[in-house]
Amino acid sequence: MPVYSSLAHALAAALVDVLWFIEGSEDEQMDPDDAVKVLEGVGHLVIKLSSDQQSELIGLLRTMATAESDPERREFLEGFPEGFGLLGDAV
Template sequence: MSVYPSLTRALAEALVDILWFVEGCEDDQMNPDEAVKVLEVATHLGTQLSSDQRVEFIGLIRFMAAEESDPSRREFLESFPEGFGLVEEES
């Protein structure tokens, strides 16, 4: 039995784990220019999702945030949709 209820959830978890790592890296752990490139690619991919895909992904991220026990990771997840271009930032 899989830990994840769907492939979409597994991939969302993997993407978030990678981006959480990259965003939290110190300069001596990862070249800052390369880190920015990774984050930009992820943001671009998020903007390429269809409306239905975006809604599904945001729902998964919000569900993951609600389940998260680590306060800093929960904050990362809560800001993920805006930070990665999935929704318009509120002014």
């Protein structure tokens, strides 16, 4: 089990794990409507973070992407900020 540099890093990793699972789930594993609700809920939550918190999350995601050995998961991590509305006027 990895050792994280901060609670924020551990929570970001847990969030990514859940979202990675949801993104990769087949319809038989998870209802698509429920998946969309969860993803939209996370998107809403992260855009409500302060600019400093958003910047911290983006930095953590970049650190995680750099350390990721699975190319598909690395791509997911790299696309997370844009996919969840963190890149825009607020950041």
